[in-house]
Amino acid sequence: MAGIETSEDSQAAGRSGRSSAAGNATDKALNLLEAASAPGYPHRLGDIAAAAGVPKASAHRILQNLVAIGFLASDGSGGYGPGPRIRALAARVTQGCAEDQAMRAExxxxxxxxxxxxxxxxxxxxxxxYLVKVAGPNPVQESSRVGMQQPLHTTAIGKCVLAGLPDDELGRLVTSTGLPARTENSLTDPAELRAELARVRERGFAIEEEENEIGIRCIGAPVRDTRGTVIGGVSVSTITFLETRTTLLGWSDVVRSTADALRGLLG
Structure with missing residues (x-):
């Protein structure tokens, strides 16, 4: 998108030797689009800019451009959410998509x-x-939903992702997020988290013990793209008073084989 650089970006470029700490114009636009379309919209300018890591002046200009071309919509009072073009694009990507059907079947x-x-x-x-949720038969269900965002360090899938990161990127993410607690069981100490991630790499799967939601225990395995990079994962979630940890661990092979079957379906 041409014409969306600001003096704020130019000053950052002079200091860092690149467009800005938030990336180039395309990076900014896509990050802002993602932040504005996150669940709970409409979102305010300041919240979107902070989530995308883009200066407010630049964010405002880019958001206005995205509204003008239909990828975002403005509620008229300073809030932004997904527009008709991004909704249409989402439908085209998922409706009848062979990869989506194969993933859901697995x-x-x-x-x-x-x-x-x-x-x-x-x-x-x-x-x-979360991209897909297949609810189990239990009458008691967790609060997750498709499109919901969760911290990486408190979920089994997230631990799989973190375990696949280079050490420098892991360090940046830990510093950036601060490892906030979701429950009293959440891993909030960087050293403890690194020790847990070492176990994930050794076993090939991750366990989450009521770290994201009390009463929920999960096992997850990493999903990789065509290059072998971990981009996400698959997990089975259980209610702690209905399933034992031993039962959960007994599913490690089938969870890993399911995750392996999804390799390359998302790029």
Missing amino acids: LEVLSRRTANTVHMGIRTGDALT
Whole structure:
């Protein structure tokens, strides 16, 4: 998108030797689009800019451009959300998509085999976003939904993602997020988290013990793209008073094989 650089960006470029700390014009536009379309919209300018890591002056100009071309919509009082073009694009990507059908079929098989809820999620920035949820038969269900974002360090899928990161990128993410607690069981100490991630790499799967939601225990395995990079994962979520940890661990092979079957479906 031409014409969206500001003096704020130019000053950053002079200091850092690149367009800005937020990336080039395309990076900024896409990050802002993602932030504005996050669940809970409409979102205010300041919140969108902060989530995308883009200076407010630049963010305002880019958001106005995205509204003008239909990718975002303004509520008329300073709030932004997804526009008709991004909704249409989302429908085109998912409706009847062979990859989406193959992914859902694998997850439905896993849900039937374990008789519990299954999630597929990917890393989006410094968070995890659920792409697919196949609810299990239990009358008690967790609060997750498709499109919901969760911290990486408190979820089984997120731990799989973190375990696949280079050490310098992991360090940046830990510093950026601050590892906030979701429950009293959340890993908030960087050293403890690194020790846990070492176990994830060794086992090939991650366990989450009521770290994101009390009463929920999960097992997850990493999903990779065609290059072998971990981009997300698959998890089985259980209610702690209905399934034991031993039962959960017994599903490690089937969870890993499901995750392996999804390799390359998302790029």
